[in-house]
Amino acid sequence: MTQAGTAPAATESRAKPIVWSIAGNDSGGGAGLAADLRAAEAFGVHLCPVVAAVTAQNSQAVTHIDAVAPDVLDAQLAALAADLPPAALKTGLLGGRAQIEVVARWVDRLRERSPVALVVDPVLRASSGADFAAADTVAAYRELLLPRATLVTPNRREAERLAGVDEGSADAPELARRLQALGATSVCITGGDDGAGQGDWALDWIDTAHASGWLALPRHATPHTHGTGCTFATSAASALALGFVPADALVLAKMATTQALRDGYAAGQGAGPVHARAGFGTQADLMPVLSWDENSDFDSCQRLPGARQSPISLENELGLYAIVDSAERVRQVVAAGVRVVQLRIKTPDATLRAAVAQALAACNAAGATLVVNDHWRLAAELRAPAVHLGQEDLQALGSEGRAELAASGLKLGVSSHSLWELARARGLRPWYAACGPVWPTLTKAMPWVPQGMDNLAWWVHMAGVPVVAIGGILAPEQLTEAARSGASGVCVVRGLGDDPARTVPAWQAALQAGRAAPPLPVPALPHPSLGVQ
Structure with a gap:
């Protein structure tokens, strides 16, 4: 191996x-x-x-x-x-x-x-x-x-x-x-040569087509x-x-x-x-943090160890992570035994508040965790425990909005598809960072190359926070492989089928098989996940 x-x-x-x-x-x-x-x-x-x-x-x-x-x-x-x-x-x-x-x-x-x-x-x-x-x-x-x-x-x-x-x-x-x-x-x-930076951090300012910000690691005195x-x-x-x-x-x-x-x-x-x-x-301690804006104050950013999250502990285990689009589907999957479920309603209407409230009630009754996709202010108002946001949404919030989100007490899941997105997510110290798409997905159009098992294992080893695998997981055998990476959670969307009571047991068994199998090797470097443009 x-x-x-x-x-x-x-x-x-x-x-x-x-x-x-x-x-x-x-x-x-x-x-x-x-x-x-x-x-x-x-x-x-x-x-x-x-x-x-x-x-x-x-x-x-x-x-x-x-x-x-x-x-x-x-x-x-x-x-x-x-x-x-x-x-x-x-x-x-x-x-x-x-x-x-x-x-x-x-x-x-x-x-x-x-x-x-x-x-x-x-x-x-x-x-x-x-x-x-x-x-x-x-x-x-x-x-x-x-x-x-x-x-x-x-x-x-x-x-x-x-x-x-x-x-x-x-x-x-x-x-x-x-x-x-x-x-x-x-x-x-580059800023390391002249002591530029804040406190003990060595900071480089990057400005590229995909990202700009301060790239930071603790300064090494030598x-x-x-x-x-x-x-x-x-x-x-x-x-x-x-x-x-x-x-x-x-x-x-x-x-x-x-x-x-x-x-x-x-x-x-x-x-x-x-x-x-x-x-x-x-x-793992070489994985940097990337700022969201021109603010170079990293003193509040605790150093992340980046240690591989294996074996999975009770504190960071998310397990089978269901993603559904209605309160009724939330009720079905938690009744089938899923303990982390994301409610993803991309086109909200007047029924959104009622849907979140109903989904939260179903999760609370079952002892499950509801993750609200995107609508974090509504989630905070209704006292939902967690929210998932994409990086474009987080960027659009601005520094004041991100500070408000941090003060809300919501546990935060963040999407990450590339190295710079992982570096940026780390600065928020999220509940988890999602790595995707692991396999090709038709759920939504993406420019990203599939991460595969090699990048997923690298993410888990380097992130410093729990990692959730997402994207294109349609068969239990795929979930077993993803679980071997040490990922804290593995997302299933379309694979839940029409009757979660029938499909969830197979997914749970696949998760346990992956947890019991030998861990995946960690590559020396990840492969690129975004084609050069």
Whole structure:
């Protein structure tokens, strides 16, 4: 059986996604291409190290920089394009405008053949203070690379320089908007290097097509930080090459870089290198939190352990979780023995209040828990115990609405379909996070790729809160497999049939069979659940 943190043997025979890193060579082995190679290995992708600049440096200083001649850089890229075309390309230290022009031309050529993600790490200055970029180089970044960038990952000072603003004159969200106005599709303003953040949290501001907010993990205090930015950018490029959208790629990059900081080590008299390595994807305490807005106050967000919820305890057991659309169906399923039932009425009318009240009365009489879908204010008014909300609904509430919901005392279930949605749900410390769709579902149209048993097991291991499996569970055999993941609850909708008194016993037996079976293995990384657009 595959153990947590090890890749399945079957993947070893598959071709690895290819990432090009066009960057500088660090003679001290800490940053640049050396760090990029370590990060790519941690993700299981193949990295082609293209030398754009040669540096003479050690752990204390950069003493010399020599940009590779443009024709030499072009020759390296031409050789790779003929045999090892990339799924993603990452740039680091490029040397000057002429080198940037070569890179831009090759990005366009490659994209004529197939999609290629471009991650731009604008290395403009060394942590030791050495300036890597003259004014014409910065202008070339703005004119040639940002308009082509899938993702740009500057620190705050680099973002200010690219945006052309004075130091401290714009916050991270505003800097991200300015860089997007210059053409970058997605932006991450990294904050770990300058102590940006709140309290003990290291915060990066992300702004992508799918999500924006502060990506947060507890800060790891260490003197060994050399290569942090390179590791982050290459990790993001590796995740993009594996098929993750930028928001999810940044979650994985945050995890991998935090682990690399933890495993940094001394090499020389100055700051030692960070050390990215495989296995970060199953370290549950590396799963970050994502804010819902620009509020960066994470002091009230207790640290979530992310421990695998197995074996299931009485405190977190939801069991067979029925989802129905009427008070009468609630009465039927609780009479059949279901103890958690969600009332989902998507098109409310004048009878909604009566339906919720009747469903609540039926659950109270049977000792069951009613979960009201969407209508949380009505649920609170009628003293229902729990509510389930989707992430779009929670986002629409705004900060005041979410605070009101938290103060209501309702237990909260939250949908999550992707890594960034799981990171965002964690910040609410919900009763449970739903992982779905586990299998293809016709209940409603969704852009999501089915999670499957591998992602479900990963969710359970990493979420730090109970997980509920939902989506496409039509046969008891499917429920048995889902229960093997350690999920606290497994949702059944259409599979309840016309007569729950007849079908529920089979579902309950399937649940118990799954609980008694060997647990599912946890994959080293989840698979993407949203197709790249």
